[in-house]
């Protein structure tokens with residue numbers, strides 16, 4: 001549950017400058033804050049209550065190789081295999097070799113992972129060649145990591161939090177990011193703008209699952225950090241690679257609740273409408289094939305064409321755990337069991353309807369191995385960043401580890417770069433006026449955008465679909481621009497702008513990559529084409545897509 005116990009907003013003193021500004025209070029932001037706070041004042045900004053982040057919702061766990069060099073080498077091999085030829089090897093090497101140290105540190109800071117006696121319990125998930133996933137409270141790993149990091153941060157007098165506060169824009173002077181404009185009190189009828197200067201700004205605001213109508217991500221995941229970094233001139237990378245989690249709950253009118261891959265790790269089957277276990281037709285690893293393969297298989301099994309009318313018919317696809325009689329499924333998956341019980345479903349006895357949903361953005365703000373973006377003074381870590389560590393498809397449960405490892409490294413780079421303090425900004429605290437009618441229109445545009453993205457830039461793409469998506473995109477953008485000109489900035493206005501910007505990057509990058517690789521599947525180019533596309537796509541500040549190696 002999000003933490004609502006802190007005061008509404010707590011900026012450091014009354015000043016409007018800070019040493020280090022961190023946008024996002026998930027695993028990457030909090031891990032960076034822990035290092036930076038030994039060297040200066042840190043302000044961590046979070047859009048809703050503390051704890052409301054993608055991190056908090058991660059169920060399955062954190063992948064880590066704790067048994068020495070062979071284990072580490074195998075973790076690297078699995079990460080590269082899932083990434084389908086696009087993993088930036090130096091980044092993945094860092095992930096798997098520094099991961100164990102970061103997880104041990106987290107345990108020292110109080111994170112409780114599930115154990116049998118003293119032994120940590122290890123689960124298996126798709127495309128992992130052996131069990132290596134730590135979990136907490138069965139299926140609430142992200143919430144436990146978030147709890148432990150927040151408790152650690154609270155002990156530090158130089159870490160300050162601003163909750164219900166979001167990024168409105170980055171302030172750039174002489175090609176250097178020197179601070180940001182923040183929208184504060186986003187939950188109140190009259191939010192306010194505040195400028196703040198910082199020696200360094202770290203974007204750790206997570207992904208953008210809300211760009212799709214079907215997503216496992218919480219409402220806060222609207223890609224603001226990525227979109228606003230891009231608007232400030234930072235390069236983005238690999239924006240066509242959006243991972244769709246294969247198994248989100250598929251009940252009408254119910255949010256696409258995540259049904260962890262750990263269910264299949266424990267042995268769950270996938271069945272189609274005829275009750276057939278179909279994965280053998282798609283991959284030798286069956287239900288534990290890489291996530292993109294399973295997601296596409298479910299999408300294909302979940303659709304049929306009516307022979308009389310030619311219309312598409314949706315068919316159910318199910319997770320089936322009824323044969324797993326030796327496991328107490330309610331004990332192993334308490335959170336999932338509770339949610340399903342609200343809908344009269346039980347893991348042990350029911351077929352659970354599933355379908356894929358947008359889950360994780362492999363692309364993001366292009367960074368080096370230490371979180372430096374293409375703009376001086378601006379750093380990124382976690383899902384908002386693209387180091388290339390996941391390539392074209394993230395290995396399950398690598399993202400919490402990514403946040404820890406690259407959050408710590410970004411803090412190290414910020415300290416090493418030692419950028420000088422900037423003049424405090426003119427605060428320009430402005431009271432906002434009511435803007436409900438404009439918020440409603442912004443939300444209507446966002447809703448149309450999400451449906452368009454699901455249909456035209458979802459799991460199965462082709463040139464005609466992506467072009468139709470772009471045709472629909474431009475009128476939405478025009479409507480938004482005329483609206484944004486008149487509107488006072490509010491959360492809805494900023495978020496819709498960010499979603500539009502993110503959607504455009506995805507559409508444009510997906511159109512340019514005329515091959516299929518990892519999570520990006522083009523029906524008109526179904527093969528991987530290493531000769532032309534074994535490189536990362538970069539969107540530069542003029543909106544041009546280039547192909548380059550990372551690093």
Ligand code: SIN
Pocket residue numbers: 058059060061259260261262359360395396397398399
């Ligand atoms: C899951 O539990 O299936 C999600 C974990 C992840 O996305 O890595």
